[in-house]
Structures are given as structure tokens and as C-alpha cells.
Amino acid sequence: MELVEKMLSGNQLALARLITLLENRADDLPEIMRTVYPHTGNAYCLGVTGPPGAGKSTLVDELTSVMRQRGLTVGIVAVDPTSPFTGGALLGDRIRMQKHYLDDDVFIRSLATRGSYGGLSASAKCIVKALDAFGKDVIIVETVGVGQTELEIIEAVDTILVVMVPEAGDTIQTMKAGLMEIADIFAVNKADREGATQMAAELRAMLSGRQIPTYWEIPVIETEASNSIGIEELYAEIEHHREVLSETDQLSARRRKQREGELIEIVQRRIKEQIIARMKKEERFSSLVRKIADGEIDPYSASNEIFSDRALLQDCFQ
Amino acid sequence: MELVEKMLSGNQLALARLITLLENRADDLPEIMRTVYPHTGNAYCLGVTGPPGAGKSTLVDELTSVMRQRGLTVGIVAVDPTSPFTGGALLGDRIRMQKHYLDDDVFIRSLATRGSYGGLSASAKCIVKALDAFGKDVIIVETVGVGQTELEIIEAVDTILVVMVPEAGDTIQTMKAGLMEIADIFAVNKADREGATQMAAELRAMLSGRQIPTYWEIPVIETEASNSIGIEELYAEIEHHREVLSETDQLSARRRKQREGELIEIVQRRIKEQIIARMKKEERFSSLVRKIADGEIDPYSASNEIFSDRALLQDCFQ
Numbered sequence: 001m002e003l004v005e006k007m008l009s010g011n012q013l014a015l016a017r018l019i020t021l022l023e024n025r026a027d028d029l030p031e032i033m034r035t036v037y038p039h040t041g042n043a044y045c046l047g048v049t050g051p052p053g054a055g056k057s058t059l060v061d062e063l064t065s066v067m068r069q070r071g072l073t074v075g076i077v078a079v080d081p082t083s084p085f086t087g088g089a090l091l092g093d094r095i096r097m098q099k100h101y102l103d104d105d106v107f108i109r110s111l112a113t114r115g116s117y118g119g120l121s122a123s124a125k126c127i128v129k130a131l132d133a134f135g136k137d138v139i140i141v142e143t144v145g146v147g148q149t150e151l152e153i154i155e156a157v158d159t160i161l162v163v164m165v166p167e168a169g170d171t172i173q174t175m176k177a178g179l180m181e182i183a184d185i186f187a188v189n190k191a192d193r194e195g196a197t198q199m200a201a202e203l204r205a206m207l208s209g210r211q212i213p214t215y216w217e218i219p220v221i222e223t224e225a226s227n228s229i230g231i232e233e234l235y236a237e238i239e240h241h242r243e244v245l246s247e248t249d250q251l252s253a254r255r256r257k258q259r260e261g262e263l264i265e266i267v268q269r270r271i272k273e274q275i276i277a278r279m280k281k282e283e284r285f286s287s288l289v290r291k292i293a294d295g296e297i298d299p300y301s302a303s304n305e306i307f308s309d310r311a312l313l314q315d316c317f318q
Numbered sequence: 319m320e321l322v323e324k325m326l327s328g329n330q331l332a333l334a335r336l337i338t339l340l341e342n343r344a345d346d347l348p349e350i351m352r353t354v355y356p357h358t359g360n361a362y363c364l365g366v367t368g369p370p371g372a373g374k375s376t377l378v379d380e381l382t383s384v385m386r387q388r389g390l391t392v393g394i395v396a397v398d399p400t401s402p403f404t405g406g407a408l409l410g411d412r413i414r415m416q417k418h419y420l421d422d423d424v425f426i427r428s429l430a431t432r433g434s435y436g437g438l439s440a441s442a443k444c445i446v447k448a449l450d451a452f453g454k455d456v457i458i459v460e461t462v463g464v465g466q467t468e469l470e471i472i473e474a475v476d477t478i479l480v481v482m483v484p485e486a487g488d489t490i491q492t493m494k495a496g497l498m499e500i501a502d503i504f505a506v507n508k509a510d511r512e513g514a515t516q517m518a519a520e521l522r523a524m525l526s527g528r529q530i531p532t533y534w535e536i537p538v539i540e541t542e543a544s545n546s547i548g549i550e551e552l553y554a555e556i557e558h559h560r561e562v563l564s565e566t567d568q569l570s571a572r573r574r575k576q577r578e579g580e581l582i583e584i585v586q587r588r589i590k591e592q593i594i595a596r597m598k599k600e601e602r603f604s605s606l607v608r609k610i611a612d613g614e615i616d617p618y619s620a621s622n623e624i625f626s627d628r629a630l631l632q633d634c635f636q
Contacts, residue, residue: 030621252611260610263620293577303584
């Protein structure tokens with residue numbers, strides 16, 4: 001807890017160490033988070049997602065520069081759940097973002113699953129909270145693709161930027177991926193490539209057909225991150241979205257929904273852990289497992305037995 | 319249930335429809351699975367994983383040909399959790415596997431998250447069970463990378479084949495990804511590329527340093543799937559692994575562990591669903607959410623309140 005106090009008082013090293021604890025889901029994570037939590041809620045959280053190779057990192061880098069010019073401090077959490085095999089890309093990100101590494105007001109952390117089970121989205125959210133409590137003005141969460149983990153992470157941000165590149169089939173894939181439903185802003189990056197204008201037009205056409213929120217018209221911005229083109233315009237839209245969210249009470253609605261999600265997640269995890277630990281000790285449970293293995297019963301019927309055994313369930317919540 | 323009966327009697331169309339129901343996690347999934355389950359346990363299940371572009375699909379295609387030559391029927395489940403953006407690749411797979419599409423004894427299904435939350439690994443496992451019950455001799459589960467979802471899926475197979483390609487850093491990444499721990503067999507594919515022999519040697523050296531199971535020495539096979547080179551040798555190792563597992567009782571031990579995992583997963587999901595549905599209705603719960611949103615309490619302390627409220631928990635298990 002000394003570490004948390006140090007972090008809250010602005011110690012960068014303490015922040016880095018704390019984040020490592022959160023990344024590794026240290027045993028005292030709940031205690032850490034209880035101390036961190038009251039200091040959160042001030043940062044604005046931007047999520048950036050899109051396919052591999054869309055230039056998300058470069059775009060995040062450029063947006064960070066714009067934010068720094070405006071005197072904002074920035075925290076960046078880059079999540080790559082497929083990273084066992086893309087460690088090179090992560091490393092590349094770090095090198096690419098090198099100019100900000102020398103800037104004390106930009107904190108960058110890359111997260112990878114490294115083959116570890118679950119917890120990545122939970123860890124990422126905790127790290128965002130820590131950066132928030134530390135006092136960062138903006139926190140950027142960068143994720144590749146839109147798998148389960150990424151969707152869970154991206155749910156916890158205020159503004160979602162979806163980065164696309166002009167490539168055959170991407171517009172359709174975006175629709176299929178449900179990105180239309182989650183995007184607040186689209187960037188068509190590498191806009192110097194053939195097909196960029198067409199892609200932007202396609203996106204706008206699709207969006208005009210299905211604008212659901214009345215308070216916000218989803219913009220499509222063409223950018224060339226590697227040539228610093230379109231970044232100011234993109235940033236203006238992010239700012240604009242933030243203002244609209246605040247004015248329409250959508251920001252507090254989003255955050256209330258996030259808080260509910262956080263509570264459910266924590267309760268679920270605790271119940272899950274208790275169930276695994278307790279049930280495995282119960283003879284009634286192991287005898288069911290034996291029966292399943294011996295083909296005497298299927299796991300669905302076995303779960304019915306567990307759920308009809310009120311005493312067993314209640315024992316697990318002692 | 320009529321559909322299940324038709325499927326069990328060997329109707330291909332019924333199988334395809336049933337799998338679609340399982341993929342969409344239809345409401346009567348538990349009932350379907352209760353009927354399917356007693357017919358499972360006969361198929362041998364091979365998991366194939368590795369980085370994108372390693373040539374897994376081509377290798378699976380080639381292995382399928384070898385299995386077909388031996389008169390074995392094959393079911394293939396290709397899972398690509400990052401697929402919102404790689405739909406093209408999936409489509410490519412289907413085209414590439416076209417020769418087997420004309421073969422009634424090969425059933426291929428590609429699964430993609432399409433932005434949907436969770437359930438992918440659970441669906442994939444159910445589909446494997448359905449193919450097993452249908453009577454396929456071998457089921458091949460192909461996954462990209464080793465994220466959470468893929469690891470969950472791959473846990474449910476009998477033999478795990480990890481496909482690598484000679485590329486800088488991949489050996490290290492494999493170690494980091496924990497693939498050393500899960501691989502039963504390594505294939506170094508695209509073995510005509512520079513560095514293939516070195517990579518195979520590196521893998522062998524690393525493996526010799528950390529062979530944990532005494533019953534099986536993990537082989538490293540060089541293959542060129544697109545030229546049908548090394549496939550017979552690879553298949554022989556798969557067969558060999560299967561024999562060793564059977565002889566050493568490891569197969570039944572693996573499967574008992576899988577059955578335990580299945581039961582825990584089903585129980586967890588039911589509890590999770592009950593909690594979400596019931597808790598959201600409870601005024602005690604919504605008042606906690608309001609307090610969190612208002613900054614009066616953090617979600618970790620709120621979860622403590624829920625866990626100390628025995629009555630609330632027990633209400634959720636009525």
C-alpha cells in the first residue's frame with residue numbers, strides 16, 4: 001500500500017511497479033484497487049481499435065503529440081491478445097513511440113497474454129484506473145482486432161476510435177465484426193492508398209443508413225498517420241465527441257454502465273474462484289466428474305444435479 | 319431433438335444445421351448436448367495451432383488427405399477469434415480446402431467471433447462433440463495463435479500440434495507463449511525457407527532441456543505442406559502419440575481432466591447467467607451500482623458487501 005501512496009503522490013517508478021503488479025494480478029489487487037478507485041474518474045479514456053497493420057500505433061503516437069502540444073498528460077495501454085506471435089510488433093511499437101518515451105508526461109505500457117489464461121481485460125481495466133488515479137488527463141487504450149478480450153476492454157472507454165485501411169473486403173468485415181455498433185469515430189488511415197476515398201464514402205453511406213444515436217453523427221476522417229496528415233482534424237472530432245457526451249449526459253450514462261459492468265465482473269470472478277476451490281474439494285463433485293468420465297452421465301445433466309443440490313451450492317458460499 | 323436424431327443416424331444436412339444451432343448457442347443447447355453426449359468419446363481429436371501465415375490450413379488439408387487415404391472420416395473445426403478482420407483468410411481456407419468439400423466424409427466448419435462476446439470456445443467444444451457423436455474418426459481443431467479462447471479450445475483435444483515457420487524471433491515467442499508446455503508435436507513448416515533447419519535444431523535443443531513427461535519425447539518435424547513434403551512423417555508421429563497416450567493411460571487421464579473442465583465450465587456459466595439475471599433485479603444490487611457511479615464506494619468494497627450478504631447470494635440460487 002506504500003507503493004499505492006507513492007504512486008498517488010506522483011512517483012513514476014511507483015506507477016510502473018504498481019502496473020506490473022496489476023498486470024500479474026497480484027494477490028493484493030483488490031486491496032490496491034480499493035485504494036486506487038476513489039482517485040479515478042478524472043481522466044478521459046480513448047479506445048483505439050482496428051485490424052493489424054492499420055497503423056494504429058502510429059496514429060496513437062501522432063494523437064499523443066497533439067495532446068501533448070495542448071499540455072495534456074497521456075497514458076497509453078497497448079493490448080495485443082494474439083501477441084505470443086507478434087512480440088516483434090509490440091517491440092516495434094515501443095521503438096516507434098520512442099520520442100514519447102523521453103517524455104515524463106507520457107506513460108506507455110504494452111500488455112500481452114504470453115499464453116496466460118484470462119484476466120487480460122480485467123488487468124487492462126485496472127491499469128487504466130491506475131493511470132487515471134495517477135492523474136493522466138487522457139488514457140489511450142489500443143487493441144488489435146475485436147475478439148472477446150478486446151471488446152471487453154474497449155467497453156470501458158469513453159470514446160471509441162476505429163481505424164481502418166483501404167483494403168478489399170474491410171468494409172464488409174467491419175460490419176460483420178459489429179464495429180459499426182461500437183465506433184464513435186472512424187479513421188480511414190493510409191489515406192494516400194488507392195481506395196481510401198471510396199472506403200470512406202462506403203462507410204459514410206452505411207452509417208447514414210443506420211445512425212442510431214441522435215446526439216452524435218459518427219464522423220469518418222481520412223488520415224495519413226505516418227505523414228501527420230488529418231491528425232488535428234481527428235483530434236478535433238475526439239474533443240467534439242467528448243463535449244457532446246458531457247452535454248447530453250451520455251458520459252455519465254456510459255460510466256454508470258461501466259461501473260455496473262465492473263461490479264458484475266468482480267462478483268463473478270469471486271464466485272468463480274470460490275466455486276472452483278470449494279467444489280473441487282466436495283466428494284459429491286468429484287463423484288460426478290468420475291461418472292462423466294465413465295460415461296454414466298453427461299456434464300449437462302451433472303450440472304442439473306449440482307443446481308438441484310441447494311446444500312452443495314450454499315456450502316460453496318460459506 | 320428430431321434434428322439430433324437425424325444427425326445421429328448419419329444425416330449430413332442435419333449435422334450442418336445442428337452445428338449452426340450450437341454455433342449460435344441456441345437456447346436448447348443444453349438439451350441438445352445431453353442427447354449428443356452419450357454418443358461421444360470415440361473420435362480422436364487433434365489440435366493444430368500456430369502463428370498466422372504458418373500454413374496451418376494447408377497442413378490440415380494435407381493431413382486430411384493422408385487420413386482419408388487410410389479410410390478415416392474427418393471433421394474440421396477452424397477457429398479464428400480475430401477474424402472480424404481476417405474473413406478473407408477464412409474464405410481463402412474454404413477455397414483452399416475445396417477438394418475435401420466434395421468429399422462427404424470430410425466436414426469443415428469455420429467459426430468466427432464476428433464481434434460476438436464469449437461463448438466461442440464453448441461453442442467450438444460443443445461442435446467437436448457433435449462431430450464426434452456423428453461418427454467422425456478424427457476431428458481436427460485449427461486455431462490461430464494462443465489467446466485465451468484458443469487455449470481453452472486446444473485444452474479439449476488429445477494431441478496438440480504446434481506449427482511454426484522459420485522467422486526471426488519465433489522460437490523465443492514460442493517459449494514466451496507457453497507453447498513449449500502445451501505442444502505434443504512441433505512442425506516446422508515451410509521448411510524450404512532459410513533458417514528452417516536451424517529453427518528445428520533450436521526447438522529440439524530447448525525441448526531436450528525441459529522434457530517433463532517421461533512417456534513422450536516431443537518430436538520436431540520439418541514439413542513443406544504446399545509441396546506435400548513431410549506429411550506422412552508428421553502423421554506417423556500423430557499416430558505414435560495417440561498410441562503412447564493409450565498405452566500409458568494418459569489418454570483417459572487427459573479426458574478425465576477435460577470432463578472435469580467441462581462440468582466446471584457449465585456450472586460456472588449457469589451461475590454467471592443466474593447472477594446477472596437475478597442480481598440486476600435486486601434493489602440491493604442497483605443501489606450499490608448507484609453508489610459506485612456516485613463515487614461513494616468502489617466496486618471492490620461493493621463486492622465485499624454482496625459477499626457478506628448471504629441472503630442476497632442465496633436468493634440468486636433459488
